[in-house]
Amino acid sequence: MQKLIGVLLVTLVCTFEVAAEGLSKADVAKVSNDLRIEHSKRVLVERKAEMESKVVTLGDLKMPFWYKTFGQSPAGGRSLYISLHGGGGAPAAVNDQQWENQKRLYTPKEGVYLVPRAPTNTWNLWHQAHIDRFLIRLIENLIVFEKVNPNRVYVLGYSAGGDGVYQIGPRMADTWAAASMMAGHPNDAKPDSLLNTPFSIQVGALDSAYNRNGVAVQWGKLLDQLQTGSPKGYQHFTKLRAGMGHWMNREDAMAIPWMAKYTRDPFPRRIVWLQDAETHHRFYWLSVRGESVKGRSRIAANVEGQTVTIESSTVPEVVILLNDKMLNLDQSVSVLYRGKILYQGLVARQQTVVERTLRERGDPTSLFCAEIAVKIPQ
Incomplete structure (x- = not known):
């Protein structure tokens, strides 16, 4: 034995x-x-064509994109700002115009400012399942082709683009160094996953369509409560711009330098x-x-x-x-x-x-x- x-x-x-x-x-x-x-x-070989054509294709869907580079590249690599346009639930021509508008909205001091064109024209432009896959691929491409620092990738969006940020901000929170939502609506999104991802909310105080101003306050309070339980996390700010409706006269552009203060911790x-x-x-x-x-x-x-x-x-x-x-x-x-x-x-x-x-x-x-x-x- x-x-x-x-x-x-x-x-x-x-x-x-x-x-x-x-x-x-x-x-x-x-x-x-x-x-x-x-x-x-x-990646340099296999994705050269899509970077030159500035169109990513996944299955039957296509995502055109445009980008411009600003400033000198830091030693650790460039920042990347992915900016989501508004529109949605409208003819393609309307959403195309919103895409063009988004290209001019923001100017970072340093980094790649990239504006994708949503693959569809539906109301939920930026929070369907395929969006995550497209954005992950774009980021992967920019890391290689433009020497982007993966820990300095930011997402922002206006109107329907803001709807998207409310959604993909939390569900892709491990991707972003920070996220900024402008003039959107969260629908069924929740902020719990934003523990390590700074998040800003800006809405016109008079932007009452779909109760955008009201839900912005609600989300701000949710983040306040979460931060009370985790004081070192859930960095955020909520700003209702007095006297403004859906258009905030570009005062929301302060989100760019605010986000730039943050770098992602991948672990x-x-x-x-x-x-x-x-x-x-x-x-x-x-x-x-x-x-x-x-x-x-x-x-x-x-x-x-x-x-x-x-x-x-x-x-x-x-x-x-x-x-x-x-x-x-x-x-x-x-x-x-x-x-x-x-x-x-x-x-x-x-x-x-x-x-x-x-x-x-x-x-x-x-x-x-x-x-x-x-x-x-x-």
Whole structure:
């Protein structure tokens, strides 16, 4: 019996050691750099035509875009401002004119000012599911072709474009360094995911159509409440411009320098992920798959030292993405949920995780090399 127990113990230890084997920290640095170079070369070749034509095509939809570059490029790369035009629910000619207007609305001191033309002419121009995919591709292109800093990407929009910012601001919050909404309506959007993404709201005080002025106040109060619970997060301001209706005489342009103060942290210590009806598989260092990809689901988590704590989750399984900027992968990692240990041990660095996370976003500053999948106790 003692021999049998000894054999079992050796087997368990060996299994653990094999599972923990993987790349070293230095290996990951080299692999990541090689993959970045390879990725950039591929994008330069494969997407040259769409950058020259200034039209991105995904399936049956097309997104024309225009951009202009301002100022000198900082050492870390250019800023990128994605500016969403108004219109919606109107003939193409009307939305085309709104696109042209948006090109002239704002002028950053530094950065790439990019104005996409919505792929459709529907009322919900900027918050259909395809918008996220188009914008992620555009950002990926600009990182390579214009040397954009992925941690200084901003989104703003006016009227129907503001509707879009209310929606994609939170649901793509891990993409933006900051977001600014002008003269729009949130519809069913919620601000919970904006913990690490500064958000501004500007509406004319007399802009009562669709209750834009009223819901701006409501959203401002929601952000106030969220910030009370997380004082270091939910940076925001709400401004109702006195005496103004839907047009704010360009006073809203102050959003550009306001956003420019902020740089994204791709690996924040705490995150809140409230899924929209249009779902994503990844948010910062959390990921979901299978039945855990659910609209309106919510996960809150934090990392401190070598411990990841899942504070709450409405989905049955959570995948935690890790790298050596977040914690030390040469040491044991713990995952806790309501006082229970869901995982404790070493986590192997894997090239496949680096490859996948680069492929998902084309963001060389937001790569991971290890992951832990945990079941959430019911």
